[in-house]
Amino acid sequence: xxxxxxxxxxxxxxxxxxxxxxxxxxRWAAAGDSLTLDPHAQNEGPTHTMSHQVYETLxxxxxxxxxxxxxxxxxxxxxxxxxxxxxxxxxxxxxxxxDFTASDVVFSLKRAMLPDxxxxxxxxSVSDVVxxxxxxxxxxxxxxxxxxxxxxxxLFILDEGWAKANGVEKxxxxxxxxxxxAVRNANGTGAFMLVERAPDSKTVLKRNPxxxxxxxxxxxxxxxxxxxxxxxxxxxAALLSGEVDFIQDVPVQDLGRVEAADGLVVRTAPQNRVxxxxxxxxxxxxxxxxxxxxxxxADPRVREAMNMAINRDAIRQVVMxxxxxxxxxxxxxFVNGWTPELDxxxxxxxxxxxxxMAEAGYGDGxxxxxxxxxxxxxNDEAICQAAVGMxxxxxxxxxxxxKPKAQHFPLIGGYETDFYMLGWGVxxxxxxxxxxxxxxxxxxxxxxxxxxxxxxxxxxxxIESLASETDLAKRDATIAEIWQVVQAETIYLPIHHQVLxxxxxxxIDFPVQPEDQPHFKYLTFKK
Amino acid sequence: xxxFVIRRVFQSVIVLLVVGLVAFSLFRFxxxxxxxxxxxxxxxxxxxxxxxxxxxxxxFPVQYWRFLQNAADGNFGMSYRQGRPVTDLxxxxxxxxxxxxxxxxxxxxxxxxxxxxxxxxxxxGWLANxxxxxxxxxxxxxxxxxxxxxxxxxxVELGWLPSFGRGETVRIGWWTTGFLTxxxxxxxILPSITLGLYQMTLIMRLVRSEMLEVLRQDYIRFARAxxxxxxxxxxxxxxxxxxxxxxxxxxxxxxxxxxxxxxTETVFQWPGVGLLFxxxxxxxxxxxxxxxxxxxxxxxxxxxxIVDLLYVAIDPRLRADRAAAAK
Numbered sequence: 001x002x003x004x005x006x007x008x009x010x011x012x013x014x015x016x017x018x019x020x021x022x023x024x025x026x027r028w029a030a031a032g033d034s035l036t037l038d039p040h041a042q043n044e045g046p047t048h049t050m051s052h053q054v055y056e057t058l059x060x061x062x063x064x065x066x067x068x069x070x071x072x073x074x075x076x077x078x079x080x081x082x083x084x085x086x087x088x089x090x091x092x093x094x095x096x097x098x099d100f101t102a103s104d105v106v107f108s109l110k111r112a113m114l115p116d117x118x119x120x121x122x123x124x125s126v127s128d129v130v131x132x133x134x135x136x137x138x139x140x141x142x143x144x145x146x147x148x149x150x151x152x153x154x155l156f157i158l159d160e161g162w163a164k165a166n167g168v169e170k171x172x173x174x175x176x177x178x179x180x181x182a183v184r185n186a187n188g189t190g191a192f193m194l195v196e197r198a199p200d201s202k203t204v205l206k207r208n209p210x211x212x213x214x215x216x217x218x219x220x221x222x223x224x225x226x227x228x229x230x231x232x233x234x235x236x237a238a239l240l241s242g243e244v245d246f247i248q249d250v251p252v253q254d255l256g257r258v259e260a261a262d263g264l265v266v267r268t269a270p271q272n273r274v275x276x277x278x279x280x281x282x283x284x285x286x287x288x289x290x291x292x293x294x295x296x297x298a299d300p301r302v303r304e305a306m307n308m309a310i311n312r313d314a315i316r317q318v319v320m321x322x323x324x325x326x327x328x329x330x331x332x333x334f335v336n337g338w339t340p341e342l343d344x345x346x347x348x349x350x351x352x353x354x355x356x357m358a359e360a361g362y363g364d365g366x367x368x369x370x371x372x373x374x375x376x377x378x379n380d381e382a383i384c385q386a387a388v389g390m391x392x393x394x395x396x397x398x399x400x401x402x403k404p405k406a407q408h409f410p411l412i413g414g415y416e417t418d419f420y421m422l423g424w425g426v427x428x429x430x431x432x433x434x435x436x437x438x439x440x441x442x443x444x445x446x447x448x449x450x451x452x453x454x455x456x457x458x459x460x461x462x463i464e465s466l467a468s469e470t471d472l473a474k475r476d477a478t479i480a481e482i483w484q485v486v487q488a489e490t491i492y493l494p495i496h497h498q499v500l501x502x503x504x505x506x507x508i509d510f511p512v513q514p515e516d517q518p519h520f521k522y523l524t525f526k527k
Numbered sequence: 528x529x530x531f532v533i534r535r536v537f538q539s540v541i542v543l544l545v546v547g548l549v550a551f552s553l554f555r556f557x558x559x560x561x562x563x564x565x566x567x568x569x570x571x572x573x574x575x576x577x578x579x580x581x582x583x584x585x586x587f588p589v590q591y592w593r594f595l596q597n598a599a600d601g602n603f604g605m606s607y608r609q610g611r612p613v614t615d616l617x618x619x620x621x622x623x624x625x626x627x628x629x630x631x632x633x634x635x636x637x638x639x640x641x642x643x644x645x646x647x648x649x650x651x652g653w654l655a656n657x658x659x660x661x662x663x664x665x666x667x668x669x670x671x672x673x674x675x676x677x678x679x680x681x682x683v684e685l686g687w688l689p690s691f692g693r694g695e696t697v698r699i700g701w702w703t704t705g706f707l708t709x710x711x712x713x714x715x716i717l718p719s720i721t722l723g724l725y726q727m728t729l730i731m732r733l734v735r736s737e738m739l740e741v742l743r744q745d746y747i748r749f750a751r752a753x754x755x756x757x758x759x760x761x762x763x764x765x766x767x768x769x770x771x772x773x774x775x776x777x778x779x780x781x782x783x784x785x786x787x788x789x790x791t792e793t794v795f796q797w798p799g800v801g802l803l804f805x806x807x808x809x810x811x812x813x814x815x816x817x818x819x820x821x822x823x824x825x826x827x828x829x830x831x832x833i834v835d836l837l838y839v840a841i842d843p844r845l846r847a848d849r850a851a852a853a854k
Contacts, residue, residue: 029691036610043566115576121568172610179611199609200806201692201798229691229796230805233675237690241682375809406558406811413562413574425567437567448570 024222026508026520029235030248033200033228038182039156040111040171043118048154049517053205053224054095055156055188058086058105059149063522065272065334065429065514067149071100071157071189072137081144081470088135092212094159095186095193102131107160109139117171122151122427124445125467143468146475150428162187191217191521192224202227217521224520239264239503246508248516250501252323252378258503269512270325271500272332273425275377277370277387277493278438279303280418282453288369288399288418296366297418303490305356309394310387311348312496319382324496329487330424330434332497334514337431337479342487353394365395371417372400373408378498384421387495412451420451423498425515431479435463439486454491535835539828544595546824550817551591560607560811581607583813594817604814608806613818616803622702623693624792624799628784630715631723635784636777638727643734647742648761650735659735662728670787674721674794681717689714691796722791726780733776737769775834782830786823 034050035042060070074087092100109129112119125148128140139148163169166181186194191213192205205224213219227244229235232251238244240261250258250266258266279297280286286295296302312326325333329342357363372384381402388398398419411417426433440446440463441455462482469475486492500512509524561577578584582593597604603613642662646655665673682690694710696703705711741747742765750760789801796802800819807815 035608038610041610042564043568118564118566121566121570121573179605179615183610198798199611200802227692227796230802231794231796234678234691234794234796237675237678237683241686241690243682243689243691404558404809406560406563406809407556409562410559413571444572445570449567 024220024525025225026221026223026246026523027225027227027244028246028248028518028520029227029229029238029244031228031230031232031235033226034203036172036183037186037194037197038168038172038180039158039188040108040114040117040119041183043122043154045516050203050226051156051186051188052190052517052519053192053521054186054190054194055158056190057155057157058088058152060519061153061429061513061515061517063511063513063519067153071105075149077144077146077470078138082141084139084141084145084148085132086137086139088137089212090135092189093210094162094189095208096159096162098159098161098187100157100159100189101134102137104157104160105129105137106131107163108157109155111158111163111169111171112155114170119155122155125151144470145467146470146472147428147430147432150430154427157189158182159187191219192221195223200228211521213521218524219521220525221520221523236503246502246504246510246518248500248502248518250503252321252501255321255323255501263506265504265506267502267504267510267512268323269500269514270333271425271498271516272334272427272429272514273377273423273498274327274330274332275324275380275383275421275423275495275498276327276330277495278412278420278422278452278491279306279493280415280451280453281491282455283418286368286418288367290367291362296360296362296368299360299362300489301356301360302362303493305353305360305394306391306396307346307490307493308349308353308356309390309396310346310493310495311390312345313348314390315383315386316496319379319386320496320499323378323499323501325499327494327496329483330438330492330494331431331483332426332514335426335429335431335434337476337483339480342483350393357394357396362395365397367397367399368419369399369401369417371408371411371420372402373405373421374402376405376408377421377423380421380423383495412449415451415453417451422449422451424449427515431483432463432466435466435479435482439463439482439491452491454489456485459485532836535832539832542828543821543824547595547817547821548588548591550820551587551594554811554813554816555587557808557816558811560813563810564607594814598818598821603818606807606812606815608810608812608815613814616815617800617818617822618701620798620800620803622704623797624785624788624801626705627715627718627722627788627791627797627799628781631719631721632726632777632781632784634719635723635726635730635780638723639730640734640773642727643731644738644761644766646731647735647738650739658731662731665724665728670721670725670790671794673724674717674791677717677721678794688717690717693798718791718795718797721794722784722788725787726777726784729780730773730777734769734773737772738765741765741768779830779834782827785826 030046032046034047035044036047039051039055056070058070058072059067062068071089071092072086073089076085078085088102088105094100106129109123113123113126125141125145126139127142130138130140132138141148168180168182172180172183184197191208191211193208195206196204203226207219207222229238235247236250236254236258239247239258255266258264281297283295285293289296316322316324316326326345327343328345331338333343370384370388372381374381384400384402388400391398412420412422424434424438436446437449439459440450441460442450459482462478466475466478469478500516502512504510507526509526561574564577565573582590606613606616642658646658649655678690681688692714693705694714695708696705696711697707705715747760747765750764788799789805791797792799792801793805803815804819
């Protein structure tokens with residue numbers, strides 16, 4: 001027994017000596033872990049966050065959300081409107097030393113278009129990718145695509161040779177019954193290299209000494225240790241106790257505590273995500289209401305009255321503790337097409353709303369069920385509870401049905417809800433993305449998240465025209481026209497834009513990225 | 528005897544099959560995994576394709592039958608969430624949970640016996656009364672609250688112990704252990720207390736009442752009359768006779784320690800099978816949920832089977848023989 005104890009002590013001492021203490025190690029925690037290191041297998045925020053450290057894309061959204069060159073240095077549409085040309089950065093090497101060339105781009109984008117890829121929808125307009133020479137790539141689209149570049153900011157480039165040598169020409173598939181090599185191994189061109197990966201437990205990255213941008217980016221961080229900590233209280237405790245240096249998603253009730261702590265700071269910025277309610281405006285009768293043979297939501301006056309009844313300031317102050325930005329449109333402020341006029345918050349006017357209800361023939365109100373997620377957005381269920389009270393003021397008796405996201409979202413896709421909450425982020429930073437999914441009539445290619453049953457063929461035609469309109473001024477005009485209709489018809493009830501809170505040591509200088517994507521190559525330590 | 532064993536094993540298999548069937552019929556209410564697996568840009572065609580590929584378009588008895596067929600081959604399928612074989616995930620996570628369960632079981636047993644004896648011997652002392660009152664709090668506070676409280680005191684305020692994770696681990700073959708590093712041992716303290724506190728108070732109360740019972744027996748009085756020291760009476764005679772039921776209960780509680788580790792693991796971000804299960808529920812990762820539930824039911828059924836067989840094995844005559852040999 002004594003010998004065993006001695007052996008344990010020696011082992012401990014050896015490990016203590018082996019671990020190099022470095023001042024520039026960043027210990028980072030967030031609620032969710034990356035699901036896989038295969039950059040085309042999951043189209044999901046935390047997964048992209050990790051991939052962005054190790055892999056790179058042709059174009060990149062910086063910490064302000066602006067598109068900047070990454071592996072491509074220049075890009076422009078060619079004389080043929082169906083072709084975009086990208087000039088690649090010379091002299092870039094993958095972590096294993098292989099050269100980055102046009103064939104890697106062709107291989108990676110084609111890989112991302114395979115059926116098993118989760119990223120293929122972003123390349124749905126692409127018909128082919130061609131290497132013109134070693135450092136030039138052309139992307140061919142079916143018809144002109146003026147906003148192709150903004151679809152490329154999460155499409156990561158792998159090394160063709162590495163992928164083929166390790167049998168990962170395809171993104172993960174669930175039939176094979178085997179883990180593919182790319183799930184826990186990575187070879188990118190990014191500013192950080194993978195050292196250790198234990199899913200749901202710990203990921204260690206170290207600075208890439210040969211990164212092409214080592215003079216351009218601060219690269220103060222030499223090592224990143226990432227730990228997912230799901231429980232919000234534990235995550236905050238880890239920051240307060242100094243065990244981690246940086247956390248994403250500080251819960252709103254703990255903001256004050258982190259702010260008050262010595263040496264810690266919370267940085268806040270509006271997020272690329274808007275929260276709103278949708279209603280079944282299309283069916284002849286609602287399933288969950290008490291009015292027979294009629295659909296109250298089909299009447300625009302009822303929708304307008306509901307829009308007026310929601311007190312967005314009260315939700316901001318009481319439910320969100322000041323951590324939201326009331327919204328007048330279902331579009332985050334970064335998106336092309338956003339104007340302050342559109343986002344002007346409708347004034348709360350219960351008397352006028354009641355008058356509208358009476359005018360529509362629902363002076364006695366009606367009852368309906370509101371479906372709400374309870375683990376997806378910040379305080380989602382509490383927002384719905386607040387809305388229930390506000391709807392009650394104009395006679396709409398709302399029964400709240402809050403469920404986990406895995407049960408909530410299928411209701412929207414399956415047309416099983418009459419009144420629901422949804423949040424929407426816009427990865428392309430363009431209105432077309434919102435229209436395609438939320439406004440266009442639901443069909444094979446469009447409207448997959450449009451649970452409102454709203455259908456307007458004239459509007460649909462305009463939305464479809466956006467995809468190939470190369471005259472950007474004309475395109476923006478069409479976008480503005482579509483928004484006019486969406487606003488006038490009150491198809492959705494906007495609530496607010498979510499606000500992001502990152503907690504960190506005050507010695508860290510790091511702005512909040514609107515997509516909740518910390519790119520650590522930009523992080524600097526205050527000297 | 529053999530007939531009895533065969534009958535019990537047969538019954539256990541039936542129980543397992545029923546547990547699996549109930550689990551599979553419940554999975555449809557947890558949500559739709561496809562919704563989590565595809566990004567927000569997914570089309571209806573993607574949903575249908577993936578659902579067919581995963582066999583989710585089949586009625587649940589068919590899904591269950593397929594699961595059984597594959598499980599018979601030792602294949603529990605691929606995790607929807609991580610794209611890795613479920614068997615690998617469980618093997619990778621098992622050491623963390625087993626080490627935690629072992630340490631908290633040890634803590635519960637040692638702490639429970641010591642405090643139980645103390646409160647039995649000094650049953651009117653103020654400290655014993657205090658311990659008894661405090662144990663009520665231990666029983667009634669929910670695990671996650673105890674965990675958060677401990678984190679608050681020992682990690683945030685005092686800064687002595689880590690608030691999350693396993694610390695540094697050492698790999699021995701496929702097993703990873705936290706016993707060999709300082710940070711690993713430190714990381715074990717708070718989760719073990721959190722997980723073991725309920726069991727400790729349970730064992731303490733059991734030991735105390737058994738001990739009080741035994742101390743009233745005639746042979747203890749005779750031992751005292753013979754002039755044996757208090758120490759010899761309490762530990763040599765009384766304690767030995769209280770341990771039989773304690774060991775039985777502890778054995779049965781070991782199963783619940785492993786099963787209840789879910790909450791403790793979530794609070795402390797302990798990378799064990801409980802955390803894996805919670806993540807699987809949130810993601811509707813059916814293969815992981817199914818494998819975990821089957822594993823836990825195998826464990827409980829197995830423990831009960833062993834206990835039942837032991838009852839048969841412990842024949843009164845055997846007991847008499849052993850008692851005679853001890854003298």
